[in-house]
Amino acid sequence: MAKTKIGPQPIIYPMPTFLVGANVDGKPNFMAVAWSGMANGSPPVITVALYYKRHTYRGIRENMTFSVNMPSTDMVKETDYCGITSGAKVDKVKVCKFDVFYGKLKSVPLIEQCPVNMECKVMHILDVGDHALVVGRIEEMHVSDECLTNGKPDINKIKPFAYITTPHLYYQAMGEVIAKSHSIGKELKARE
Amino acid sequence: MAKTKIGPQPIIYPMPTFLVGANVDGKPNFMAVAWSGMANGSPPVITVALYYKRHTYRGIRENMTFSVNMPSTDMVKETDYCGITSGAKVDKVKVCKFDVFYGKLKSVPLIEQCPVNMECKVMHILDVGDHALVVGRIEEMHVSDECLTNGKPDINKIKPFAYITTPHLYYQAMGEVIAKSHSIGKELKARE
Numbered sequence: 001m002a003k004t005k006i007g008p009q010p011i012i013y014p015m016p017t018f019l020v021g022a023n024v025d026g027k028p029n030f031m032a033v034a035w036s037g038m039a040n041g042s043p044p045v046i047t048v049a050l051y052y053k054r055h056t057y058r059g060i061r062e063n064m065t066f067s068v069n070m071p072s073t074d075m076v077k078e079t080d081y082c083g084i085t086s087g088a089k090v091d092k093v094k095v096c097k098f099d100v101f102y103g104k105l106k107s108v109p110l111i112e113q114c115p116v117n118m119e120c121k122v123m124h125i126l127d128v129g130d131h132a133l134v135v136g137r138i139e140e141m142h143v144s145d146e147c148l149t150n151g152k153p154d155i156n157k158i159k160p161f162a163y164i165t166t167p168h169l170y171y172q173a174m175g176e177v178i179a180k181s182h183s184i185g186k187e188l189k190a191r192e
Numbered sequence: 193m194a195k196t197k198i199g200p201q202p203i204i205y206p207m208p209t210f211l212v213g214a215n216v217d218g219k220p221n222f223m224a225v226a227w228s229g230m231a232n233g234s235p236p237v238i239t240v241a242l243y244y245k246r247h248t249y250r251g252i253r254e255n256m257t258f259s260v261n262m263p264s265t266d267m268v269k270e271t272d273y274c275g276i277t278s279g280a281k282v283d284k285v286k287v288c289k290f291d292v293f294y295g296k297l298k299s300v301p302l303i304e305q306c307p308v309n310m311e312c313k314v315m316h317i318l319d320v321g322d323h324a325l326v327v328g329r330i331e332e333m334h335v336s337d338e339c340l341t342n343g344k345p346d347i348n349k350i351k352p353f354a355y356i357t358t359p360h361l362y363y364q365a366m367g368e369v370i371a372k373s374h375s376i377g378k379e380l381k382a383r384e
Contacts, residue, residue, distance in 0.1 A: 003309075005332055006345070010230050012228070012238065012260075013350060013366070016206055018204075037207070039323065043200060045323075046204065047229050049229070077380060118200075131237075133237075141199060172367060178353060179272065181362055182275070192282050
């Protein structure tokens with residue numbers, strides 16, 4: 001299998017598509033973020049990478065808190081809008097008709113229309129280049145009742161989507177289940 | 193839309209499924225990692241979160257380098273195997289029949305069968321709880337020629353998959369394209 005070196009590039013698959021929120025000067029604002037990952041299990045910790053000049057980043061620094069909201073495929077238009085506009089110029093909440101609510105942390109705006117919402121407290125901010133890597137402890141999670149199955153968030157009801165950058169810029173839904181994890185690999189144990 | 197508080201949990205959708213590699217005592221080893229995200233664009237930086245006791249983590253500390261290999265859906269069995277076994281007990285490379293190659297960084301084992309391979313140098317290791325958050329600069333990327341379209345990695349040829357934890361543990365392929373990004377959101381500009 002011949003390989004080509006393409007140089008270092010920020011490309012991984014799949015990346016999630018989130019709406020990261022913060023109050024900026026006391027007003028809720030949200031931006032689209034794909035550069036995010038889990039960082040820890042106990043306690044649950046998440047990373048989000050934000051370009052320093054982002055309006056939302058100013059709000060995160062102001063309050064040292066932020067939200068991670070997971071949109072459904074039916075919110076792709078609003079999500080994209082939040083990625084191509086700045087809260088310094090437009091009121092995204094008004095344009096997108098988001099219903100904003102607050103939970104445990106009073107400075108963390110959450111979007112009711114998103115099936116999953118996380119309230120986060122900043123633990124660290126790492127300077128890694130042109131982006132700030134914000135590392136936050138998840139303090140509380142809210143899930144829309146119709147997206148729960150036996151009390152657990154159900155991806156098939158949440159309908160999240162990925163942000164893809166190559167070969168083109170687009171959003172992609174999740175597809176078919178291909179295998180059970182912690183299970184299918186056991187078939188190789190016979191080779192040990 | 194009624195919401196239920198489920199408490200802080202390490203659940204995001206979609207999470208990628210990677211095989212993170214390192215030489216441990218000079219021998220290549222790989223583990224399955226879903227807790228990973230992009231952290232920076234210029235230079236490209238990636239995070240991977242590893243439980244401290246992992247054999248692979250020992251190799252990362254030893255060399256301060258690691259690889260991120262992106263498997264295709266046809267490698268789900270090998271990927272799962274690397275997630276449920278320890279390199280301290282079995283030779284995963286042998287069992288999975290991985291062809292290992294080395295690129296720019298001589299201490300970073302790469303899996304030829306994976307369509308995308310990243311060579312990374314550790315920039316930071318953050319103690320965030322029971323996992324180490326390893327922050328690495330991507331030094332080089334290798335892509336299998338048949339997965340390139342006009343010189344760019346093509347997700348439709350790479351066929352990556354996600355790791356899902358709720359409501360059940362499984363791996364899920366990518367689905368349909370739902371919208372162009374930096375595009376569909378413009379439809380809301382009329383509301384500004």
